[in-house]
Amino acid sequence: MAQPPxxxxxxxxxxxxxxxxxxLRSPAVLTALILTLAGLGLLALLAVPMARAPxxxxxxxxxxxxxxxxHGGCLLAAAVMAGCGLAVLGGAAVAPQPLPIGVTALVAVDxxxxxxxxxxxLAAACSALFGLAHARDAAPRLxxxxxxxxxxxxxxxxxxxxxxxxxxxxxxxxxxxxxxxADHQSPEARHAARRYLAFAVFSGICLxxxxxxxxxxxxxxxxxxxxxxxxxxxxxxxxxxxxxxxAGAKAGLVPLHGWLPLAHPAAPSHVSALMSGxxxxxxxxxxxxxxxxxxxxxxxxxxxxxxxxxGAASAVLGALRANLETDTKTLLACSTIENVGLICIGLGLxxxxxxxxxxxxxxxxxxxxxxxxxxxxxFKSLLFLGLGEVARGAASxxxxxxxxxxxxxxxxxxxxxxxxxAAASLPPLSGFASEWLLIQAMLAxxxxxxxxxxxxxxxxxxxxxxxxxxxxxxMVRLFGLVFLGRPRTxxxxxxxxxxxxxxxxxxxxxxxxxxxxxLPGPLLALAEGxxxxxxxxxxxxxxxxxxxxxxxxxxxxxPLAIALLLAVAGALVWWLVRRRAPAGxxxxxxxxxxxxxxPQHLPFGDPVTQPSAAxxxxxxxxxxxxxxxxxxxxxxxxxxxxxxxARVESGFADPSERWLLAPLARLRDxxxxxxxxLRDLPLTATLMLPFGTLVALLALxxxxxxx
Amino acid sequence: xxxxxxxxDIAHLLGGGILLLSFVLLYQRRLDAVINAFAVQxxxxxxxxxxQAHLQSEPGLYVTALxxxxxxxxxxxxxxxxxxxxxxxxxxxxTALGIGPSxxxxxxLVGLAxxxxxxxxxxxxxxxxxxxxxxxxxxxxLGMLMxxxxxxxxxxxxxxxxxxxxxxxxxxxxQGMPLVVELSTAALVxxxxxxxxxxxxxxxxxxxxLDTGLLDRQRGEGPP
Numbered sequence: 001m002a003q004p005p006x007x008x009x010x011x012x013x014x015x016x017x018x019x020x021x022x023x024l025r026s027p028a029v030l031t032a033l034i035l036t037l038a039g040l041g042l043l044a045l046l047a048v049p050m051a052r053a054p055x056x057x058x059x060x061x062x063x064x065x066x067x068x069x070x071h072g073g074c075l076l077a078a079a080v081m082a083g084c085g086l087a088v089l090g091g092a093a094v095a096p097q098p099l100p101i102g103v104t105a106l107v108a109v110d111x112x113x114x115x116x117x118x119x120x121x122l123a124a125a126c127s128a129l130f131g132l133a134h135a136r137d138a139a140p141r142l143x144x145x146x147x148x149x150x151x152x153x154x155x156x157x158x159x160x161x162x163x164x165x166x167x168x169x170x171x172x173x174x175x176x177x178x179x180x181x182a183d184h185q186s187p188e189a190r191h192a193a194r195r196y197l198a199f200a201v202f203s204g205i206c207l208x209x210x211x212x213x214x215x216x217x218x219x220x221x222x223x224x225x226x227x228x229x230x231x232x233x234x235x236x237x238x239x240x241x242x243x244x245x246x247a248g249a250k251a252g253l254v255p256l257h258g259w260l261p262l263a264h265p266a267a268p269s270h271v272s273a274l275m276s277g278x279x280x281x282x283x284x285x286x287x288x289x290x291x292x293x294x295x296x297x298x299x300x301x302x303x304x305x306x307x308x309x310x311g312a313a314s315a316v317l318g319a320l321r322a323n324l325e326t327d328t329k330t331l332l333a334c335s336t337i338e339n340v341g342l343i344c345i346g347l348g349l350x351x352x353x354x355x356x357x358x359x360x361x362x363x364x365x366x367x368x369x370x371x372x373x374x375x376x377x378x379f380k381s382l383l384f385l386g387l388g389e390v391a392r393g394a395a396s397x398x399x400x401x402x403x404x405x406x407x408x409x410x411x412x413x414x415x416x417x418x419x420x421x422a423a424a425s426l427p428p429l430s431g432f433a434s435e436w437l438l439i440q441a442m443l444a445x446x447x448x449x450x451x452x453x454x455x456x457x458x459x460x461x462x463x464x465x466x467x468x469x470x471x472x473x474x475m476v477r478l479f480g481l482v483f484l485g486r487p488r489t490x491x492x493x494x495x496x497x498x499x500x501x502x503x504x505x506x507x508x509x510x511x512x513x514x515x516x517x518x519l520p521g522p523l524l525a526l527a528e529g530x531x532x533x534x535x536x537x538x539x540x541x542x543x544x545x546x547x548x549x550x551x552x553x554x555x556x557x558x559p560l561a562i563a564l565l566l567a568v569a570g571a572l573v574w575w576l577v578r579r580r581a582p583a584g585x586x587x588x589x590x591x592x593x594x595x596x597x598x599p600q601h602l603p604f605g606d607p608v609t610q611p612s613a614a615x616x617x618x619x620x621x622x623x624x625x626x627x628x629x630x631x632x633x634x635x636x637x638x639x640x641x642x643x644x645x646a647r648v649e650s651g652f653a654d655p656s657e658r659w660l661l662a663p664l665a666r667l668r669d670x671x672x673x674x675x676x677x678l679r680d681l682p683l684t685a686t687l688m689l690p691f692g693t694l695v696a697l698l699a700l701x702x703x704x705x706x707x
Numbered sequence: 708x709x710x711x712x713x714x715x716d717i718a719h720l721l722g723g724g725i726l727l728l729s730f731v732l733l734y735q736r737r738l739d740a741v742i743n744a745f746a747v748q749x750x751x752x753x754x755x756x757x758x759q760a761h762l763q764s765e766p767g768l769y770v771t772a773l774x775x776x777x778x779x780x781x782x783x784x785x786x787x788x789x790x791x792x793x794x795x796x797x798x799x800x801x802t803a804l805g806i807g808p809s810x811x812x813x814x815x816l817v818g819l820a821x822x823x824x825x826x827x828x829x830x831x832x833x834x835x836x837x838x839x840x841x842x843x844x845x846x847x848x849l850g851m852l853m854x855x856x857x858x859x860x861x862x863x864x865x866x867x868x869x870x871x872x873x874x875x876x877x878x879x880x881x882q883g884m885p886l887v888v889e890l891s892t893a894a895l896v897x898x899x900x901x902x903x904x905x906x907x908x909x910x911x912x913x914x915x916x917l918d919t920g921l922l923d924r925q926r927g928e929g930p931p
Binding site (some may be wrong): 634683684687691694695698699701702705706 | 822826851
């Protein structure tokens with residue numbers, strides 16, 4: 001019996017039984033996924049004819065009809081993806097098979113792909129449900145791009161060679177660019193789309209040579225061939241830099257996060273949910289696949305350090321910005337930057353522990369990163385969809401124009417509360433379980449013998465803890481300003497809530513967030529195959545339904561017991577309050593802090609008597625914003641005798657704008673000015689240009705042959 | 708077929724002659740001498756094509772040889788001479804690059820062509836094809852150099868046509884190259900030469916010179 005010795009808990013027996021007894025299963029999964037791909041392509045092809053033609057046949061309901069078909073089809077596709085992912089996670093990996101498209105293109109599903117397929121399926125299901133509920137608003141070109149976006153992500157996840165991986169990744173980028181450019185009449189949206197496209201192109205420019213370098217030593221693009229000849233020396237360093245830059249730009253790692261806060265508000269809500277929940281995860285999948293799986297386990301200790309450092313910077317910067325933004329979707333985009341940073345810390349730690357032969361800890365870090373990716377996909381989808389519902393109901397995304405919505409939109413408020421609490425990593429929700437595991441892995445960084453790494457580990461754990469606290473503050477601010485207090489505008493007072501599919505689109509991720517928070521042990525067991533792929537000799541956590549024990553230390557967590565304790569305490573408080581409360585509830589107007597009575601046209605009180613978004617963020621802006629975000633504040637007093645108002649101006653600037661994007665823009669302008677000079681060349685110089693290029697290339701060829 | 712056999716030697720001699728005439732084109736100071744040298748180069752090209760047709764037993768190449776002789780050795784030089792006479796040109800050549808430096812550059816380019824072609828084709832092709840390719844690439848590069856080193860429009864047209872001679876030389880040396888490729892290349896370059904001829908007429912009409920260096924002032928954009 002030749003069983004892998006290094007997998008004590010991965011049930012090899014069961015895996016082989018399932019895989020062996022059912023030989024039809026593997027092709028069936030792959031066939032289902034390829035059919036899903038084809039179906040999504042067909043939906044994209046038919047979207048415009050469906051949206052245009054039937055106006056003649058069935059009158060006014062034409063628009064929604066096309067939207068219903070497209071989003072319904074996407075919902076079905078999402079269900080297939082999640083189902084196939086679960087089937088593979090429970091069974092055996094699917095061997096690579098060629099795609100039926102004429103060129104050499106391999107697809108396969110292994111445990112890592114399957115984990116991200118489940119994630120993508122769940123996030124896409126929520127998003128498609130929301131799209132189904134609001135199908136009337138969808139423009140035809142969005143109906144084309146939406147299935148293509150899903151298909152691109154699916155293709156990137158099931159790729160088994162570099163060609164298909166890049167193909168899917170780029171299809172995902174281009175399709176989501178169309179979705180970001182949805183509202184192309186507004187200059188802000190056009191600016192966001194341009195910047196998004198620039199970052200997408202940059203990702204492609206980095207990923208294509210990275211895959212070329214990976215495949216160079218074996219001469220074959222398939223993953224199996226790359227695994228047999230992992231990169232070494234300075235080629236490995238170049239691969240690391242290119243992949244971190246290329247996939248990191250798509251995931252939103254810190255110096256390259258400039259597109260996230262612009263693109264997410266520009267896209268429709270359910271697209272933002274998909275971009276933030278699933279697309280950044282596909283980028284993380286590419287990071288994990290290329291850096292941890294394909295580059296082989298024999299990489300040195302510094303292999304994970306760039307991910308650690310960039311992840312910590314992303315976590316802090318994203319969480320801090322989330323406390324200062326005044327647009328709800330921008331705020332959520334910044335929170336995404338924070339969570340992507342945390343996941344990358346987990347992956348980087350896994351690489352470092354693996355290099356230091358600490359298999360248990362590497363397995364812990366990788367498992368925590370995968371779990372947090374899944375949890376973040378769900379709670380961030382939930383938050384984007386919830387605030388999309390708010391933006392529809394109350395007609396604004398600005399925190400300063402909302403407020404008091406818990407009365408008008410109770411279901412949305414409840415669902416967003418679950419999502420916000422998970423994002424603030426409160427037990428017993430899903431965010432708590434995965435962030436607790438991540439912090440446990442970080443706290444064990446001292447086990448690596450290298451002193452410099454230990455110091456780095458301390459810094460990273462401090463940054464992650466700061467980020468978690470800042471994220472909690474941001475979520476309190478978000479929920480408080482949007483749902484609590486009194487309405488700040490009449491429109492917010494008259495908000496109405498969606499029903500049916502819209503409500504289901506919120507309840508599904510909210511329920512899953514709750515469920516995943518209660519069951520991290522079984523989820524980790526499900527993720528085991530994926531962890532084994534990332535950390536071949538890593539031991540997986542001994543998780544069970546009731547308890548997870550971490551590593552070989554004594555730390556443990558009992559999510560069900562925590563939930564029970566919280567429920568008992570909550571019930572006790574509720575009972576006490578009910579018991580001590582006087583009979584009969586009297587409602588009165590809220591005290592307005594002694595301000596004068598509001599004018600007639602503001603029946604809900606003067607908004608300036610409530611905390612504003614900028615005011616709520618002011619303490620943190622003053623404490624941390626000065627150094628990290630170049631925050632500034634100035635007070636302009638009118639001269640004595642001048643009846644004009646005094647003005648307080650405050651703001652902040654992202655460091656990436658100032659240190660990265662602005663110099664790049666200047667460089668681009670300088671290059672363009674130089675290139676402009678080419679148009680004025682005399683004839684001889686114009687002839688000289690191609691001639692010189694030709695001679696230089698020939699000389700290069702001669703030199704390469706001689707060398 | 709290698710060094711020492713008659714077929715190889717003659718093919719090599721003809722190719723070398725074409726290259727030599729490219730050098731001749733570069734150091735002529737008078738326009739009618741340039742045209743003469745070009746006509747001789749065309750004749751040598753026709754001879755090389757005919758010899759290759761004999762060696763490879765490809766009757767199609769005889770057509771190429773005939774066309775090359777008719778067009779390159781007779782018609783185009785005659786047309787250029789007529790042009791010179793009708794325009795009543797002062798027949799010296801204005802050079803942008805001196806004779807000495809352009810000959811030095813030409814020698815360097817031939818060296819580069821040999822260094823590129825010979826190692827690339829090592830062990831893959833016949834010696835005849837390899838040498839032929841090196842010669843052809845040299846002729847192409849020298850044609851380009853001539854277009855750059857001369858300011859007179861007619862010299863530039865001749866540079867372009869001599870560049871095309873290099874392309875034809877490469878095409879006839881490779882076995883199995885379809886005739887249609889050579890013919891279409893030749894047709895393309897002849898069309899270019901025709902356009903260039905019209906431009907020469909217009910230049911002469913409008914600006915009373917053939918010095919293309921003066922064109923830059925007439926573009927109508929940028930500072931005057």
